[in-house]
Amino acid sequence: VLGGMGPVATAKFFQRLVELTPAKTEAEHLRIFVDNNVDIPPRGPFFFKGGANPVPGIVAAINQLSAIGADFVTLPCNSVHVFYDEVSPQIAIPWLSMLDAVSQDLRALGLAAPIVLGARVTVAMRLYSRLLPRCVSLPEPIYQHVYEAIDLITANQRVPESVIKPIVQGISNHRHLTDGILLACTELSACADDLGKLGLPVLDSTEIYARQTVKCALETSSTEPVIPSRERKQEAVD
Amino acid sequence: VLGGMGPVATAKFFQRLVELTPAKTEAEHLRIFVDNNVDIPPRGPFFFKGGANPVPGIVAAINQLSAIGADFVTLPCNSVHVFYDEVSPQIAIPWLSMLDAVSQDLRALGLAAPIVLGARVTVAMRLYSRLLPRCVSLPEPIYQHVYEAIDLITANQRVPESVIKPIVQGISNHRHLTDGILLACTELSACADDLGKLGLPVLDSTEIYARQTVKCALETSSTEPVIPSRERKQEAVD
Numbered sequence: 001v002l003g004g005m006g007p008v009a010t011a012k013f014f015q016r017l018v019e020l021t022p023a024k025t026e027a028e029h030l031r032i033f034v035d036n037n038v039d040i041p042p043r044g045p046f047f048f049k050g051g052a053n054p055v056p057g058i059v060a061a062i063n064q065l066s067a068i069g070a071d072f073v074t075l076p077c078n079s080v081h082v083f084y085d086e087v088s089p090q091i092a093i094p095w096l097s098m099l100d101a102v103s104q105d106l107r108a109l110g111l112a113a114p115i116v117l118g119a120r121v122t123v124a125m126r127l128y129s130r131l132l133p134r135c136v137s138l139p140e141p142i143y144q145h146v147y148e149a150i151d152l153i154t155a156n157q158r159v160p161e162s163v164i165k166p167i168v169q170g171i172s173n174h175r176h177l178t179d180g181i182l183l184a185c186t187e188l189s190a191c192a193d194d195l196g197k198l199g200l201p202v203l204d205s206t207e208i209y210a211r212q213t214v215k216c217a218l219e220t221s222s223t224e225p226v227i228p229s230r231e232r233k234q235e236a237v238d
Numbered sequence: 239v240l241g242g243m244g245p246v247a248t249a250k251f252f253q254r255l256v257e258l259t260p261a262k263t264e265a266e267h268l269r270i271f272v273d274n275n276v277d278i279p280p281r282g283p284f285f286f287k288g289g290a291n292p293v294p295g296i297v298a299a300i301n302q303l304s305a306i307g308a309d310f311v312t313l314p315c316n317s318v319h320v321f322y323d324e325v326s327p328q329i330a331i332p333w334l335s336m337l338d339a340v341s342q343d344l345r346a347l348g349l350a351a352p353i354v355l356g357a358r359v360t361v362a363m364r365l366y367s368r369l370l371p372r373c374v375s376l377p378e379p380i381y382q383h384v385y386e387a388i389d390l391i392t393a394n395q396r397v398p399e400s401v402i403k404p405i406v407q408g409i410s411n412h413r414h415l416t417d418g419i420l421l422a423c424t425e426l427s428a429c430a431d432d433l434g435k436l437g438l439p440v441l442d443s444t445e446i447y448a449r450q451t452v453k454c455a456l457e458t459s460s461t462e463p464v465i466p467s468r469e470r471k472q473e474a475v476d
Contacts, residue, residue, distance in 0.1 A: 007261075008256055008257075011249075011252050011253040012253070014249050014252055014253075015249040015250070015252075018249045018394075019246075019249075019394055025393070026244045026245065026276050026280060026392055027276055027280070029274070029276045030245075030276070031273075031274060031275060032272070034252070034270070034271065034274070035269075036252075036267070036268070036269060036270040036271070037269060038265055038266075038268070064306050154264055155261065156261070
């Protein structure tokens, strides 16, 4: 797990990996390496303010995880997947794509047009539009409240009613266009309960990705790796 | 963090490290490496059944964490501290002792005679008796229920009333000897609520160790490491 983007999401993701593993004893659990790497430059400032490029740090960290024994890598952060195509050829192990995992899961549930709640990069780059062409973006003023919620969660703070309420209202105004709410920022899991009150299915990208990661790890440990980089990349392009 | 002993405790410990870090932004959080290393041979079978020695695996894993950049190591597992003196001279970074951290915290709270609830090794080797000479051991039949609870938690299962009740009763029968309940197995945090009903202070070794780890990490990142192995070992012997 290359984590730290952000740390709260990484902790939640790691906890879910452990809880979702069908193990009766310690030895039946998965060996998991986590790099809670908060030194990777933030994705938003790189795109929007000319900040440092996160790619070299991501490549170095993944190759370090590979060197100590990781078979494949997961990055529990939707935004960072904007670098998937650039990073993949530079790393020694496959990167299990969160965008692929989540999109496949949604399609399997018969959901095609979720409202995407994400961080700045995920929203601005429309990261889910390629795989879920009918997914719904909200007007920018509503996303400002979403970004505010994400920043509060990263700072270990509660999201107050004054931030949640306009998000809920904004979703409610667009519910005729949508069939679900996709929490496409791993930090947003903390808001799942409030958003669940709208009566739309709430799909948590962290939870879906954790399930796929455990599945992949169990398959990898029993046979050969199931997600060779090259094939994976081609699938994403199709 | 050299974890995996067990995985549920490691996930809880990592989560608490993130939550306890006074950070407002991602970059202010701690870089944390976790090896959820379930390949280390179990501590109990080594002592009680002549199983494989965990020491070489512990040494290798800590030195690998050091090689990728860790400044010091924590092992959120009370039992594994039985190897502290043997492992310390073989590792490149200091090991922050959980037994020291917990004992110091209890003494600071004015508690000297806690009932120690732990796993087989912690109980049989009386790991806390050196640092807290007045700590209280329960009769073995009660510990059998404690071990059962730990095994259930490791298997991601709920601890039923039939297991909790005799533990609560056993503690109640010894409360004239004690001033608190020390959860000296990281998996036992899951039982804290039930044990809290006895009216004795419940001290959670995972929580205390997490607080000390964050403190140590913040001091280490601002100055030089604060727990050189040699000094630390001497303090433990004093």
